[in-house]
Amino acid sequence: MGPALKGLPDDACQCPHWGYVLKGGIRMRTAEGEQTYEEGQAYYWSPGHVPLIEEDTELVEFSPTEEFEKVIDHVVSQAGA
Structure with missing residues (x-):
């Protein structure tokens, strides 16, 4: 998602999210570092x-x-660029 977020403040998603990982995993990069959620x-x-x-x-x-x-x-505008 990094390239799709370019142009937002800090080139990062500016929306908070609450959730639960049902399958697989995801790494999240923040100002504090990276964390993996499984x-x-x-x-x-x-x-x-x-x-x-x-x-x-x-x-x-x-x-x-x-x-x-x-x-x-x-993100949609970035995809069209």
Whole structure:
């Protein structure tokens, strides 16, 4: 996701997320470093993160709609560039 987030503050997702990893795993890069989340783990990601997905992963995630739409709109505009 890193390239798709370029242009946002700190080139990172600015939407908070709460969720649970159902399958696979995901690494999350933040200003504090990287952390890996695996199947069976719950998480909270504050604004300012960059996901690094290296395998098929299934998540259940909750995010504030307005902030999430801003990030998605940016990602879509990056894809069209």
